[in-house]
Amino acid sequence: MKPESLKLEKAKESFLEKVLKKFAPNLMLHRKPEDLPLLVNWRRVFIFPTKPGLFFGFITLLMLIASLNFNNNMGLMMTFLLFGLAQVAMYRVFFNMKGLTIHHVNAKPVFLGELSEYKVYLQSGETKYDLCIRNDTTEKCLVELPAEKQKSLSVYLETKKRGWQKCGKVRVASAYPFGLFFAWIYTNFDSRCLVYPTPENSPPPLPMHAQDEGKTNVIFDGEEFHGLKPFQSGDSMRMIAWKRTAQTGELVSREFQYTQGEKLLLDFSQISMSDTERKLSRLTAWVLLAYKQQIDYCLKLPEYNSGFGYSLDHHLGCLKALALYGVNEKSVS
Secondary structure, eight states: OOGGGGSOOOSOOOHHHHHHHHHOHHHHOOOSOBOSSEEOOGGGOEEEEOHHHHHHHHHHHHHHHHHHHHTOHHHHHHHHHHHHHHHHHHHHHHHHHTTEEEEEEEEOOEETTSEEEEEEEEEESSOEEEEEEEOSSOEEEEEEEOTTOOEEEEEEEEOOSSEEEEEEEEEEEEOTTTSSEEEEEEEEEEEEEEEEOOOOSSOOOOOOOOBTTBEEEEOOSOSEEEEEEEOOTTOOGGGBOHHHHHHHSSOEEEEEEEEEESEEEEEGGGSOOSOHHHHHHHHHHHHHHHHHTTOEEEEEETTEEOOSBOSHHHHHHHHHHHHTTTSOTTOOO
């Protein structure tokens, strides 16, 4: 049987799951976050027949009734063989889940509006097959998990606000080997993903705050006239110095620049906006731009000062401060 035929249905939850979630929530979800690594023992595993399994049982029951009615020994033998096959399938799907270890979960920071990815790493002392992991939005399956090796499956969540986002409840299940039964566990991860503010799409140029070291000319396209240069392919016709060109007989272009301090100050209080989220969005875009250009910069927020720097640690620290500004760091969405 192809692995695709063993995957769980993604369209809707079964009626049985909805009933259990309503009347027996403890079977469907551990409400408190659980520590990792988590070893799946026999008490955690629940088994129910799939839709093909229910159809298989119905057909087998009809075969049993017909064989008894007509006293057909071959039919009875086939019926008992199929019942035995179903028992083996239930036995195997249980032991395919038992002994599985959810080792750890990784989540890289993302920007608001992107999908957060939680990589769930699975491990087992023996080879497991057809393992699926599912949350409210996604489902991913793993065909084989070799013994004593770790493999990951990813689940995704939409990001609706900046700050910390919790992974939440996840279902790990399997329908191996025949798809007649599926066994599952529900768990609640305490793993978190940091959501940065959305960078402004078209931010203004970096603010030109000169520090004690004075100003340094950095040649970027700007508004201050710097001098003349030979015309190059791609220069705008508006930049041509026509008087100079007429005097020399050669095309000459004007060059503009803006002056920028050796150290750049990104100050929350100096942005003339009333909306806090728009301020954070602009600062995020500036932090990304300053890091890309490797400019020594400082981020100042109320009750936060990053100091000057341009290293990766400094950059990530500034983004984290922007993500958690005005947010309780212990609170998780």
